[in-house]
Every structure is written in C-alpha cells, then in structure tokens.
Amino acid sequence: MKRLLLFGLLWLIAVTTRGRQISGLPPIVNHTKLQHTGGGQTWDVDTDHRGILYFANNEGLLTFNGNTWTLLPVPNHTRLRSVRVDKNGRIYVGAQDDFGYYQADADGVLRYTSLKPLIRSGRKEFADVWNTVLYNGSVYFRSSNNIFCYRDTMVTVYPAPGEWRHLSKTSRGLFAQDARQGLMQLKNGSWQPICKEITAQHMQVCGVLEHENDTLLIGTLKHGFYKLYGGRLIPWKIAADSLFRNIQMSCIKAWEDDQLLIGTSYGGCYILQRSTGHILQRFSVEEGLQHNGVLRIFTDPARNIWLTLDNGIDMVRYNTAIKQLLANNKNYLTTYAARVFNNQLFIGTSDGLFAAPLGAMNNFRPVNQTKGQVWHLSAAGGHLLMGHHEGAFEIKDNTAVPLLRNTGCWLFRPLSRFILAGCYNGLRLIPSDSAVLRSARNVRGLFESLRFLTPENDSVIWASHPYRGVYRIRLERDTILHYTLFTQQHGLPSGYNNSVFRIHDKMIVATQAGAYEFDPLHERFIPSPWLTPVFRNIPLQYMTEDSKGNIWFVSDKMPGVLDFRKNSIVFFPELKGKIVNGFECIYPYNDEHIFIGAEKGMYHINYRNYLQSKEKPVVLISRVIAQADTDSLLFGGYRASSEAAFKAMPNAYAGFHFEYATPIAGQENTLEYSFRLMGFDNTWSDWSSRTEKDYTNLPYGDYTFSVKAKDNLGNISFPASYTFRILPAWYQTIFARIVYGLILLGLAWYAYLFQRKKFTTQQRKYQQQQEQLILQHQLEKEQREKQLISLQNEKLTSEVQFKNKELATSTMYLLQRSKLLFTIKEEILMAIKKIEPSPLHAFKKVLRMFEEAENNEEDWEQFSRHFDEVHNNFLSSLKKQYPDLSTTDLKLCAYLRINLTTKEIAQSLGISVRGVETSRYRLRKKLSIPGEIGLYDFLIGIADVEKN
Structure with missing residues (x-):
C-alpha cells in the first residue's frame, strides 16, 4: 500500500510539473552542523541591511557574514525559535521562557537585552516563543498562551482565548490563529475573529498570504490551501492538493510575481505557480538538500532561497545563471557530452543518452539502445552521431542505430566526404556522401587510442595522446595513413597531457604551460603568438570556440572563457572541481545556452545573464x-x-x-x-x-x-x-625625551651637588626619624585614649547592667510583696466566709487597706524615676512621643525593656498571662508597629533615637 501511495505521489508530481518553464536545478549549498557549530534544528532566519544573516537555532543565535559562522547563546541557554531584524539593525529573538533583542555596541559586538522584565506580574510564565513579527512599529512575540507586543519600552500582553497557534502579517493586517476562535485579526488594539470555520475543521494554519481581489490565501498543515473572502473559507483545488496534504505544509512564502515557495515536513521545498497551481520545481534530498523537513523559508535581497531544516541549513542559489541539469533526476550520473539537435537537448552520461526539449530541460527521457558510457555527440550533415563505449551510433527517432561496433568511439570530425571517428584502437572513416550513413571503415597504420582529433584538411589530421605526444597524420587512399609523432624534443613543454583543438581555423595544442602552435617552417611547436599574451603559461586541458569567436577553455579544473567583446578572461569559480577531470566538455550553443559536463549531471550557463546579474560586491x-x-x-x-x-x-x-x-x-x-x-x-x-x-x-x-x-x-x-x-x-613619549635631557643636565651638575645632596639626604633621614618618632608617639597616645574610652564604656555598661539588676530586684521585690498582700487578703476573705454570721463589714477597712497597698502609685513613681535614670528618660520620652499611653502601657513597656518574662509581667500587673498577650497586642496598635518588627526591638530603637 505504501508503495502504491508513493507511486501515486510521484506520478502526481510529474503531472503537475508538465507546464513548468524553469530549466535546470539551481546550486544548493549545504551548511552543516560541523560548519556552524550550532544545533541540528534551525527554526527561523532573517537578515540586516548589510547582508549579515541571523538564524534562530537550538543552540542560540547563529550569524553568517558570507564567510564566518558565529554562535551567540541566549543568557538562559535555551533554544531560539524565531528571529526578526528591524530597520535599525536590532535583532529581536524569541526563545524558551524569554524574548528580547541583540544590538551592537560601539565596538560592533552584539549584546542581549531581555524584554521579559517588562511583562507585568502574573504573565511571566510562558514556554516557547514561536513567532516574532514586526508590524506597524511594534514587535509581536507569539507563545502558546500569550502574544506579547513590545512598543516604546512597554510590553502589552494578549492572552489566548484558547491557544495561539500561528502569527503572521500581510499588508492587510496582522493575523493569528487561536484554537477556539479560529483565524483572528488585530483591529484597534484587540483581536477580532474573522473565520471560526478553521477551528471547526480542526485546521492548523502555517501561512497567510495576500491573494487577488481582497482575498487571503491560507496554507494549512494537513488540509491544503484555502481562500478566505468575506469570512468564507473556500478550498483552493489544485492538482497537487493531495500531495501537500500527505507531506504536510510547514510554511509558505510569496515568491517572484506569480509564485509560491512551500516548505513541507516530509517532502522538501516546492515552487508553485500561483495562477495555475502547477508545481514548477522541487528541492529535496534527491536534489541535494540535507533533510526534507523544512521549518522556515527565507529569501535574501540577492534572491537566494534559504531553508532552515530539521537538520542543517541549506541555500538554493536561485538567482544564478548557472544551473544543474539532471538526466532522469539522478544527480550521480556523470555527463560527458551535450548537443542541441532539432531543438532537442541531448546529453551523454555514464548511463546512456538522454533527451529533453530545449525549452524544458528538466524533463529528460532516455534514448533507446544507448545504455552504457556515452563519450561524444556530434551533428554532421543532418545526422546526430554518438560516440559510445560500444561503438559509433546515429540517433534516429529516439533510438541509437549502430555504425560501428566491437570498439569504443571517442569523437567525430567531419571531412568533405567522410566523417572521421577517433576510436579506442585508431581511426575509422564513416562515408557521408549520401543521405544515409554507412558503416565505418578501418584506417590502417596507427592503432593508438585517439581521443583528440582536429583536421587541417581532408588529408592532414592532427591527433594527440595523453601519454605519447602529438601526431600529425596524413591519409592516403582513405584507408592507409602515415604519421609523425611530436614530443618534448619538438618544442612541446612536455610529452604528456597535450590536447589538440581547432580554434579560429588554427590547430592549437592545449598544454600544461599554455597554448602552442605548430611552426611548419621549423617543424616544431612554439607558444601561440596571439594566445600566449592572454593565457600566458596557465595550464590548459580543453578548448573550444563559440559562434562569436569567444574561446571556452578549462584550466586547472575550472572553466572559463576568453571573451573578445570584453577583451578579458572570465572564469567560473562556481564550477571549479565539479567538471570531469580528464574528460572535459564545454558545448557553447549560444549566449543563453552553455553546457558543461560535470561529475554530477550537467551544468547550464546563461552567459548573457551571468554577465548582467552580478552587482558590485560589498565588503x-x-x-x-x-x-x-x-x-x-x-x-x-x-x-x-x-x-x-x-x-x-x-x-x-x-x-x-x-x-x-x-x-x-x-x-x-x-x-x-x-x-x-x-x-x-x-x-x-x-x-x-x-x-x-x-x-x-x-x-x-x-x-x-x-x-x-x-x-x-x-x-x-x-x-x-x-x-x-x-x-x-613610556620610554618613547615626549615626556620621556624631556626626562632624558634633564638627566643629562643633572649629570653635569652632579659633581657640584653631590656633597650637598648627601647632606640633604642625611638631614632628610634625620627628619624622617623624628617624624617616625612623633608618629609613633601619636599612635601610642591614640592607643591609650582608645583603651581609656574602652574602659569607660565597659564601666558604663557595667553600671547599666548593675542598675538593671537593681531594677529587676526591686521589681521582683514589689512582685513578691504584691503577691504576699494578695495572698493575705485572700486568706482573710476565706476565713471570713467560714464565720457565721459573716463579719465582713467589720473587715472592710482592712480589705480597703490591702487594695490601697496593692495599687500603691508611690511604688510605681519610684520605679519609673529610677528606670528613667538608668535608661536615659526612656519612659518620659515614650510618654512624650505617645501621649495616649496609659500607666499600665508604660509599665508594660518598662517591664519589656528590662526583659521580664511574660509570667513575671503578669504577676507585676496582676493579670493573667493571656491578659499580658492582649496588652501587648493593644500596645502594638497604639504604637503603630509594623508586623515584621518586634515590640522589644521597637522599644530599643526608641531608646537609641533618644540617645542620639
């Protein structure tokens, strides 16, 4: 079942791509974890006005300046989920449980500022910030439970009605998806529902774009595309709808004038034509991506497409005049030859010959009977010839017709009556004097493998062998040849790696020391008089010319062109090391179609666009x-x-x-x-x-x-x-030079001043000794004064402690006396109650005397007077500050000040322990003491304030 589903999806891709006009695969540059040292997953990307790229990565903020990667972790060392750069260069990022911005200081170093402290209390708990959006002068950060709006140093919080699942903007407004309310739009500072049908159908929005006629185009994770107009959700039915439902859209982005970039969870990235719904191009692992899970799509000002992936970061150099052609969509096929014939492009690969219309060079089909190694393609007299590992063939009606078998054929060169074929074991002649080509004839006399041939005329042929040298071959009676071998002894820089080519109607030998020509007068090779001033002594492996006379070549594994219109050499370093070393192939069909064989597929260069596409670089x-x-x-x-x-x-x-x-x-x-x-x-x-x-x-x-x-x-x-x-x-400063001059002057006077200086030194030494003695005396004096003060303080402390003991003793005495009087009174009362009849009226005077003794104010006056003497008028000061205090309150303050226990205070005041607690509570209220301050500490503080 899975195989059937996969087959169906592949068929659907083929069907939906029939109408595409994009030719070739742009180069894909892979940036791996080993390069940027960040984490595998990269969630978002943006750029600043200077072209520096910023990536939200699992390990932090990644920056890329075109050459160097830098990793900047956020302070809480969590994953970054989103990043946006404003016009002032401030880099806003969303992390886990944090969001803020990076900004460069005066030294060009990025510093992070968290915006989380600006959130009001109660809303500071959140998880990942998945989206960061710049809109209308504000910055919006989306987490699942809140959307935070940062503007003018303030953060406004928009709680989710259910759960925020998406946030994006268009020129028509700011849009968000909520799990309960569906798609919502920010209007007048509040979020208003505009389509609840999204919630009803359990959709997950992955992108909101503008569409024609006030319509929004909405991409969803598993439900394909929808159009939103007037609050109504209308399915956008396209041929690839079921494809996107299965591979799950993760993000969408408008591209060009009528295209969409679609990132998917399992299928890579697609370019979709918006007007027709056709898939124009796909980028996946098969085309060179590191992973098919695309998390975000970004296009930089140079029109490169950046893809942040589940594992890695890839860049599609979409805006390039160099693109890759893949026969049968297989990027492992090495390509050796190309030829345009009858408006069809034929490319020869290591797995046969493939053909495609010149205007749709992505739809290659195999040519029948061509399986195996294809070396060469040539058009001669209305015939398309193929040099193959198994022989020479003519291509007719998408089928290879054999002209030569049992030996491999390298290439073809047309003569007037024959087509010359260089084969594995010598030369062959294919008669071409009729409309139908006949089988090849053998040419006796040389049985070397001849891969490079160029005719001087019908009877003189130049050939080269990579390990022998250069052959000059003379044909006789079309079946016999005579040859002369030229090596290093005949002027060539070496007998190895020489290749012969026809350039501007001249035989040119490409060598490891430049271009050479044959001098017939001296029968030897010399540096080419007209090419050496241009190429000098650079190594040349391949040469050909286009219809305008420009010379295309390969030097040190890098293709280039000698452009006579610009009167300069243009190299293509993008392709260095990618061509087939030793089997180079450049086919310049015209300025818009230059084909270069490569180890992986074939490269197509639109040379006209290549010259126009590059702007002045910025460093x-x-x-x-x-x-x-x-x-x-x-x-x-x-x-x-x-x-x-x-x-x-x-x-x-x-x-x-x-x-x-x-x-x-x-x-x-x-x-x-x-x-x-x-x-x-x-x-x-x-x-x-x-x-x-x-x-x-x-x-x-x-x-x-x-x-x-x-x-x-x-x-x-x-x-x-x-x-x-x-x-x-310091020794190079002007001040140092002045010092040097002063030293010289000082030396001149040194003899005269020596004795005087010695006397001054002795005098200074004596003075220092005296100063030291005076200083020592002062120190001793200060030490004695400190000791005296310390003793006085100790004495005062002892006196206070002694008086406190006296007060405590006096208080205890009064307590004991009060207790004794109270006991005597109680005993008398009990005795009176036992006498019948009760003589209580006879003892009223005595009982009154006991009560007066218990409430003797003279004892309290005496106690308070002694207490104020010991404690610096504590009670007087307390009464002055708090005139509402009663005598009982003052007594309680005094007893607390001398640190009596609650039980002792209860006995002294004649109340219960619970009564003491109640009195303490009332006293705190009268003194207005805060709950965190102890009553004893407060009273001590009053005493200290009074002292000061």
Missing part, C-alpha cells in the same frame, strides 16, 4: 583583534567599521588580526580581496582569496586598515576601513 570588516599576552577584541563586525569607537591601544599590543568578508551568500569562491594598512604599507596588496590578515610588531602611530573585494567579472567594491592607534611605550 565588511568582521573582526579586529589586538594581540598580546592576552588578546583583546576591538571590533565585532556587527556595525559599520567606519562607525566603530576609536581605540588607542597600549604599546604592548603590537600585533593585529583582521577578518573580512563579503555577504554575498554562496559566491565566496568567486571573490578576491586586496588590502592595505595606511601608516605601515600604503600600497594595495595583490588580489587573494584569503579572508584574514595579520600584522605583527607594528610601531606606535596611527593606522587605517582598508580592504576591498573583487568578483570574477572584475567588479570592485568600495573599501571598508578601520582606524586605530598604537600608543608609544
């Missing part, structure tokens, strides 16, 4: 480090180097390290750099692909480091500069 200084025992980062690269804070470095920093890059993603190998250090070397350096420069042992002074970039078309950037200063050492 950035990405890092400046001052080197000493401990290195110091002077500049971090996240702002313009001309705006960096000026640094004056100590003389110990005599070494400086500069790093620079051009944020043209994917074109790193097409750039070269030149630099200079004004103040040290005022001339520009030679162009080099290096992206860093070190200087050591720089003398003190002012310096300006400048660097500029140049692409392979000769476009040169404006230079970027960084200015700094190295301070002189």
Whole structure:
C-alpha cells in the first residue's frame, strides 16, 4: 500500500510539473552542523541591511557574514525559535521562557537585552516563543498562551482565548490563529475573529498570504490551501492538493510575481505557480538538500532561497545563471557530452543518452539502445552521431542505430566526404556522401587510442595522446595513413597531457604551460603568438570556440572563457572541481545556452545573464583583534567599521588580526580581496582569496586598515576601513625625551651637588626619624585614649547592667510583696466566709487597706524615676512621643525593656498571662508597629533615637 501511495505521489508530481518553464536545478549549498557549530534544528532566519544573516537555532543565535559562522547563546541557554531584524539593525529573538533583542555596541559586538522584565506580574510564565513579527512599529512575540507586543519600552500582553497557534502579517493586517476562535485579526488594539470555520475543521494554519481581489490565501498543515473572502473559507483545488496534504505544509512564502515557495515536513521545498497551481520545481534530498523537513523559508535581497531544516541549513542559489541539469533526476550520473539537435537537448552520461526539449530541460527521457558510457555527440550533415563505449551510433527517432561496433568511439570530425571517428584502437572513416550513413571503415597504420582529433584538411589530421605526444597524420587512399609523432624534443613543454583543438581555423595544442602552435617552417611547436599574451603559461586541458569567436577553455579544473567583446578572461569559480577531470566538455550553443559536463549531471550557463546579474560586491570588516599576552577584541563586525569607537591601544599590543568578508551568500569562491594598512604599507596588496590578515610588531602611530573585494567579472567594491592607534611605550613619549635631557643636565651638575645632596639626604633621614618618632608617639597616645574610652564604656555598661539588676530586684521585690498582700487578703476573705454570721463589714477597712497597698502609685513613681535614670528618660520620652499611653502601657513597656518574662509581667500587673498577650497586642496598635518588627526591638530603637 505504501508503495502504491508513493507511486501515486510521484506520478502526481510529474503531472503537475508538465507546464513548468524553469530549466535546470539551481546550486544548493549545504551548511552543516560541523560548519556552524550550532544545533541540528534551525527554526527561523532573517537578515540586516548589510547582508549579515541571523538564524534562530537550538543552540542560540547563529550569524553568517558570507564567510564566518558565529554562535551567540541566549543568557538562559535555551533554544531560539524565531528571529526578526528591524530597520535599525536590532535583532529581536524569541526563545524558551524569554524574548528580547541583540544590538551592537560601539565596538560592533552584539549584546542581549531581555524584554521579559517588562511583562507585568502574573504573565511571566510562558514556554516557547514561536513567532516574532514586526508590524506597524511594534514587535509581536507569539507563545502558546500569550502574544506579547513590545512598543516604546512597554510590553502589552494578549492572552489566548484558547491557544495561539500561528502569527503572521500581510499588508492587510496582522493575523493569528487561536484554537477556539479560529483565524483572528488585530483591529484597534484587540483581536477580532474573522473565520471560526478553521477551528471547526480542526485546521492548523502555517501561512497567510495576500491573494487577488481582497482575498487571503491560507496554507494549512494537513488540509491544503484555502481562500478566505468575506469570512468564507473556500478550498483552493489544485492538482497537487493531495500531495501537500500527505507531506504536510510547514510554511509558505510569496515568491517572484506569480509564485509560491512551500516548505513541507516530509517532502522538501516546492515552487508553485500561483495562477495555475502547477508545481514548477522541487528541492529535496534527491536534489541535494540535507533533510526534507523544512521549518522556515527565507529569501535574501540577492534572491537566494534559504531553508532552515530539521537538520542543517541549506541555500538554493536561485538567482544564478548557472544551473544543474539532471538526466532522469539522478544527480550521480556523470555527463560527458551535450548537443542541441532539432531543438532537442541531448546529453551523454555514464548511463546512456538522454533527451529533453530545449525549452524544458528538466524533463529528460532516455534514448533507446544507448545504455552504457556515452563519450561524444556530434551533428554532421543532418545526422546526430554518438560516440559510445560500444561503438559509433546515429540517433534516429529516439533510438541509437549502430555504425560501428566491437570498439569504443571517442569523437567525430567531419571531412568533405567522410566523417572521421577517433576510436579506442585508431581511426575509422564513416562515408557521408549520401543521405544515409554507412558503416565505418578501418584506417590502417596507427592503432593508438585517439581521443583528440582536429583536421587541417581532408588529408592532414592532427591527433594527440595523453601519454605519447602529438601526431600529425596524413591519409592516403582513405584507408592507409602515415604519421609523425611530436614530443618534448619538438618544442612541446612536455610529452604528456597535450590536447589538440581547432580554434579560429588554427590547430592549437592545449598544454600544461599554455597554448602552442605548430611552426611548419621549423617543424616544431612554439607558444601561440596571439594566445600566449592572454593565457600566458596557465595550464590548459580543453578548448573550444563559440559562434562569436569567444574561446571556452578549462584550466586547472575550472572553466572559463576568453571573451573578445570584453577583451578579458572570465572564469567560473562556481564550477571549479565539479567538471570531469580528464574528460572535459564545454558545448557553447549560444549566449543563453552553455553546457558543461560535470561529475554530477550537467551544468547550464546563461552567459548573457551571468554577465548582467552580478552587482558590485560589498565588503565588511568582521573582526579586529589586538594581540598580546592576552588578546583583546576591538571590533565585532556587527556595525559599520567606519562607525566603530576609536581605540588607542597600549604599546604592548603590537600585533593585529583582521577578518573580512563579503555577504554575498554562496559566491565566496568567486571573490578576491586586496588590502592595505595606511601608516605601515600604503600600497594595495595583490588580489587573494584569503579572508584574514595579520600584522605583527607594528610601531606606535596611527593606522587605517582598508580592504576591498573583487568578483570574477572584475567588479570592485568600495573599501571598508578601520582606524586605530598604537600608543608609544613610556620610554618613547615626549615626556620621556624631556626626562632624558634633564638627566643629562643633572649629570653635569652632579659633581657640584653631590656633597650637598648627601647632606640633604642625611638631614632628610634625620627628619624622617623624628617624624617616625612623633608618629609613633601619636599612635601610642591614640592607643591609650582608645583603651581609656574602652574602659569607660565597659564601666558604663557595667553600671547599666548593675542598675538593671537593681531594677529587676526591686521589681521582683514589689512582685513578691504584691503577691504576699494578695495572698493575705485572700486568706482573710476565706476565713471570713467560714464565720457565721459573716463579719465582713467589720473587715472592710482592712480589705480597703490591702487594695490601697496593692495599687500603691508611690511604688510605681519610684520605679519609673529610677528606670528613667538608668535608661536615659526612656519612659518620659515614650510618654512624650505617645501621649495616649496609659500607666499600665508604660509599665508594660518598662517591664519589656528590662526583659521580664511574660509570667513575671503578669504577676507585676496582676493579670493573667493571656491578659499580658492582649496588652501587648493593644500596645502594638497604639504604637503603630509594623508586623515584621518586634515590640522589644521597637522599644530599643526608641531608646537609641533618644540617645542620639
């Protein structure tokens, strides 16, 4: 069942891609974890105005300046889920349980600021911030339970009615999906439902885009596309609808004028034509992606497509004039030949011949009877010839018709009556004097493998062998040949790796030391008089010319063209190392169709667009480090180097390290750099692909480091500069020189002043001794005074403790007396009650005397007077501050001040222990004491305030 489903999906892809006009696969650049040192999953990406890219990664914020990756973890070391850069260069990020922004300081170093402290209490608990959106001067951060709006140093919180599941913007507004309310729009500061049908159908929105006629186009995870108009949800039925339902859309993005980029969870990225719904192109693991799970799609200003994946980061260089053609969608097939015939493109591969319409070069079909190694394709007299491992063939009606078997055929060269074929074991002639080609004839006399042939005329043929040399072959009676072998002895730089080609009607030998021609007068080879000034002595492996006379060549595994219109050489470093070494093939059909054989597929160059597509590069200084025992980062690269804070470095920093890059993603190998250090070397350096420069042992002074970039078309950037200063050492300063002069003058007077200086020194020494004695005396005096003060303090403390003991004793005495009087009174009362008749009236006077003794105010007056003497008028001060205090309150304060227990206080006041607690509580209220302050501490504090 799974196989049937897979077959059906593949068939659907084939059907929906029939109408596409995109030809070729753009190069895909893989950025792995080993390169950027971040985590596997990357969730979001954005760029600033200078072209630096910022990625929200599991390990933190990843930055890429076109050459160097940098990882910046967030302070709480959680995963980043979203990132957006505003027009001022502030980088807003959403993490787990945090969100905030990075901003470059004066030294170009990114610093993080969390916005979480701005959230009001009660809303600070949240999980991942999945979306960050810049809209209408505000920044919106979406978590599952809240949407946070940051504007003017304030954060507004929008709680989710159910659960926030999506947040995105269009020019028509800001939209969010809620689990209960469906699709909502922010209007007048509040979220208003605009389509609850999304919730009813259990949809998960993955993107909201503008569509025609006030319609929104909505992409969903598992339900395909819908149009939203007037609150109604209308399915958008396209041929690939079931495909996207199965592989699950994860994100969508508008692209070009009438296209959509669609990221999926299991199928990679698709380009969809919006007007027709047809799939135009697909990027998946089969086309070179690292993973089919696309989390976010981003397009940079250079029209590159960035894909953040479940495992890795990939860039599709969509805006490139160089694209890859894959026969049968297999990127492992090596390609050796190409030819346009009857408006069909034929490419020869290691697995046979394939053909496709020239206008739709993605729909290749195999040619029948061509399985195996195809070496060469040639059009001669209305015939398409194929050199194959099994022989020579003519291609008719999508089928190979054999012309030669039992030996492999390398190539074909047309003569007037024959077609010359270079084979594994010599030459063959194919008669071409009729409309129908006949079988090939053998040519006796040379049985070497001849892979390079070029005719001088019908009877003189030049051939080369990679290990023998160059052959000059003369044909006789069309079946016998005579030859002469030319080697290093005849002027060639070497007997190895020579290849013959016909260029501008001349026989040219491509060698490892440049282009050579044959001098018939001296019967030897000489450097080509007209090509050597251009190519000089660069190694050449392959040469051919186009219809306009431009010479296409391969040098050191890199293709290039000598363009006579520009009068210069244009290299294609994008393809360096990708062509088939030893079996190079360049087929320049016209300016818009240049075909180059490669180890994986075939590359197609639109040379006209290639010359027009490149803008002037921009170079950035990405890092400046001052080197000493401990290195110091002077500049971090996240702002313009001309705006960096000026640094004056100590003389110990005599070494400086500069790093620079051009944020043209994917074109790193097409750039070269030149630099200079004004103040040290005022001339520009030679162009080099290096992206860093070190200087050591720089003398003190002012310096300006400048660097500029140049692409392979000769476009040169404006230079970027960084200015700094190295301070002189202390012995190199003007002050030091003045000191040197003073020392010389001092030496002249030294003899005269020696005795006087000696006397002054002795006098100063005596004075210092006296000062030391005086100082020692003062120290001793101060020490004695401190000891005296300490003794006085100890004495006062002892006196206070003694008086406190007396007060406590007196208080206990009064307590005991009160208790005794109370006991006597109780005993008398009990005795009276036992007498019949009761003589209570006779003892009233006595009982009254007991009560007066218990409530004797004179005891309290005496106690309070002694208490104030000991405690600096504590009770008087307390009464003055709190005049509402009663006598009982003052007694309670005094007893607490001398630290009586609750039981003792109860006995003294004649109340119960619970009564004491109640009195303490009432006293706290009268004194207005806060709950966190103890009553005893408060009373001590009153005493301390009074002392002061």
